[in-house]
Amino acid sequence: MSVKLGLLALLAEEPMYGARLRAEFEARTGGTWPLNVGQVYTTLSRLERDGLVEAVGEDAEGRIAYRLTSTGRAEVAQWWLSPVDRDSTPRDELVIKLALAVTVEGVDVPRVVQTQRTATLKHLQDLTRLKHRATGGTDTDSYDIAWLLVLENLIYTAEAEVRWLDHVEARLAREATRPRRRAAGIPGGGSGAQGRTTTPGDTTNEKQQSSTRA
Amino acid sequence: MGTTPILRMAEVSRVHGSDTTAVRALAGVSMEVHAGELVAVMGPSGSGKSTLLNLAGGLDAPTAGQVFIEGESIGALKGDGLARLRRRRVGFVFQDFNLIPSLTAIENVALPLELDGQRVRRARRHAIARALVGDRKLVLADEPTGALDSHTGEEVLRVLRERCDAGAAGLLVTHEARHAAWADRVVFLRDGVVVDSTGSPATAETLLDPAV
Numbered sequence: 073m074s075v076k077l078g079l080l081a082l083l084a085e086e087p088m089y090g091a092r093l094r095a096e097f098e099a100r101t102g103g104t105w106p107l108n109v110g111q112v113y114t115t116l117s118r119l120e121r122d123g124l125v126e127a128v129g130e131d132a133e134g135r136i137a138y139r140l141t142s143t144g145r146a147e148v149a150q151w152w153l154s155p156v157d158r159d160s161t162p163r164d165e166l167v168i169k170l171a172l173a174v175t176v177e178g179v180d181v182p183r184v185v186q187t188q189r190t191a192t193l194k195h196l197q198d199l200t201r202l203k204h205r206a207t208g209g210t211d212t213d214s215y216d217i218a219w220l221l222v223l224e225n226l227i228y229t230a231e232a233e234v235r236w237l238d239h240v241e242a243r244l245a246r247e248a249t250r251p252r253r254r255a256a257g258i259p260g261g262g263s264g265a266q267g268r269t270t271t272p273g274d275t276t277n278e279k280q281q282s283s284t285r286a
Numbered sequence: 287m288g289t290t291p292i293l294r295m296a297e298v299s300r301v302h303g304s305d306t307t308a309v310r311a312l313a314g315v316s317m318e319v320h321a322g323e324l325v326a327v328m329g330p331s332g333s334g335k336s337t338l339l340n341l342a343g344g345l346d347a348p349t350a351g352q353v354f355i356e357g358e359s360i361g362a363l364k365g366d367g368l369a370r371l372r373r374r375r376v377g378f379v380f381q382d383f384n385l386i387p388s389l390t391a392i393e394n395v396a397l398p399l400e401l402d403g404q405r406v407r408r409a410r411r412h413a414i415a416r417a418l419v420g421d422r423k424l425v426l427a428d429e430p431t432g433a434l435d436s437h438t439g440e441e442v443l444r445v446l447r448e449r450c451d452a453g454a455a456g457l458l459v460t461h462e463a464r465h466a467a468w469a470d471r472v473v474f475l476r477d478g479v480v481v482d483s484t485g486s487p488a489t490a491e492t493l494l495d496p497a498v
Contacts, residue, residue, distance in 0.1 A: 186474065186482050193328075194484045196467035204447065204468075227464060234463035242330065 075107060075115050080124060080140065080148045087128050087139035090116060102222035119144070166233070170240060181244060189237045196230040199223060290357045291318040292424050292455035293342055298351035299478075300337050311337040313478040314351065321423070324447060324456035326466035329475035335459040336428055338475065342457055343376050343426045344368050355424060377422035377454075379430040379446070425449055425456045431465055443468045 075097075082088065082096050090112045097107055116138055119125040124144035128137045140148070166188060173179045203223050206216065300312040312334040319325050327335050340346040341353055344360045353360050355375060363371060372378075427446060431439030447468050450456040458469055466472045471485040 190472075190474070190482050190484055193463060193467065193472050196463055197469070197472070197484060200464075200467040204444075227467075230467075231462075231464040238330065238461075 075111060076119060077148070077151050078105075079112065079115055080119070080144055081151070083125060083138060083140045084145060084148045087137040089131070089135040089137045091135070100218045102216070102219035104222050104226075174244070182241060185237050185241050185244075189234055192230055192233050192237070196227065196234070199227045199230060203227065291320045291354075292356055293317075293319040293457065294354040294357075295338075295342060296352045296354070298338075298341055298348045298353060300334075300341060300346065301349045310478050312341070312348075315475075315478070315480055316351075317473065317480065319424070319455040319457055321453050321455050322450060323471070324450040324458060324469045326458045326460060326469035326472045327475055328460060328463070328466050328472055331461070333475040334478040335461075335475055337478075339426050339428050339457060339459050342424075343378060344372055375423050377425045379425065379427040379442070423454055425454050427456065427458045429460055430458070431460070431462070439465070 078097055078101075079093055082093055082100075088096065091109060093116075094107050094109055094112045097112075098105070116125065120127065120138070123141055124147055125138040126141055128139050130136050170181070170184065173181050173184050203220070206220050206223060295315060295317050297314045297316055298312060299310070299314050302309045302311055315334075315338060317325070327338060329335050337346065341348050344353070344355075344363070347361065355371065358371075360368065360371060425446065430442050430446070443465055446456055446458065450470075456469075458466070460466050471483060473480055474482040
């Protein structure tokens with residue numbers, strides 16, 4: 073998604089000038105996507121050039137408000153009805169890291185998984201605290217619904233990551249009990265993953281002494 | 287000083303069977319839960335989560351190590367004393383509320399009905415809280431949200447959280463990260479051993495006190 077579509081969506085409500093657009097955008101997305109004013113004005117001038125918005129004149133303080141043109145209105149309507157394009161999602165570092173961890177020799181993969189899981193759970197704890205606060209603890213009828221939805225999205229994303237890590241761990245434990253096969257695709261590509269696999273039990277025993285005091 | 291933990295488990299082990307058939311469900315786990323603290327235990331099935339909870343509540347006895355509730359070793363308690371402890375000081379919450387030993391049969395039947403309602407917010411939560419745990423100091427919950435829909439499940443966790451904020455000590459066993467995240471601390475169990483934790487025990491004071 074671009075800033076462009078976000079601004080167009082807000083302008084569909086009423087004409088606004090740059091600083092107010094920025095404030096509205098941030099408030100309604102729970103502050104997850106901070107914009108700077110320069111970014112907003114650059115985008116507005118591009119939208120004006122492309123015929124999607126037009127200036128409606130200055131107010132007493134010299135601020136120029138913009139409103140949607142009919143082309144702009146059509147663009148917003150189109151956007152609401154189109155699914156979000158997931159192909160352009162940026163690569164996930166954790167996925168790449170683990171894919172490499174299972175193929176590079178000498179990496180304690182279960183430990184990599186556990187370290188990440190603990191960190192993700194800490195993050196999840198923070199988000200849950202924010203959510204508890206956002207829903208007011210007891211007064212559950214007055215809360216900021218946009219902020220809550222953003223928070224819950226982050227919560228579900230973090231949860232999915234933990235579940236995937238659980239799955240990775242279970243699969244590796246299962247794989248460890250089977251004869252190893254080299255990864256396909258790189259014929260003769262070194263010693264591969266053979267003889268490197270650490271079973272979860274090994275690492276737990278090592279850590280047992282230091283971690284009994286939970 | 288208030289530094290005595292409500293629950294303390296010292297090098298607790300539980301082995302099922304003997305000799306060649308022995309299965310080690312829990313191997314030398316030590317942990318503390320203080321008043322006001324909610325601790326979640328996560329781990330794959332068979333990691334010893336439920337064993338840990340049963341030992342903490344005196345529903346099962348360790349083969350080695352000791353469990354203390356408010357400083358009192360529960361291994362020393364005989365039948366009556368143990369039953370009294372469970373009834374007065376420990377609250378249990380099991381999956382889907384199928385069975386809550388501290389409630390009467392009628393209360394056990396009534397509770398799911400109570401949970402069915404949609405709008406009964408605050409009053410209902412207080413009712414659940416009272417029914418589930420009363421003013422017991424230690425609350426033990428084993429997958430309390432089970433197959434409940436996500437909204438009702440969250441209500442249950444909110445109650446648990448609020449009980450702990452009000453001074454109870456809580457131990458929550460769950461495989462759901464989203465639920466564990468309600469805790470102050472998440473402890474990971476694998477093969478009967480604590481392998482990691484998202485934080486350290488409640489207070490620095492506790493860590494510095496050599497008696498604990």
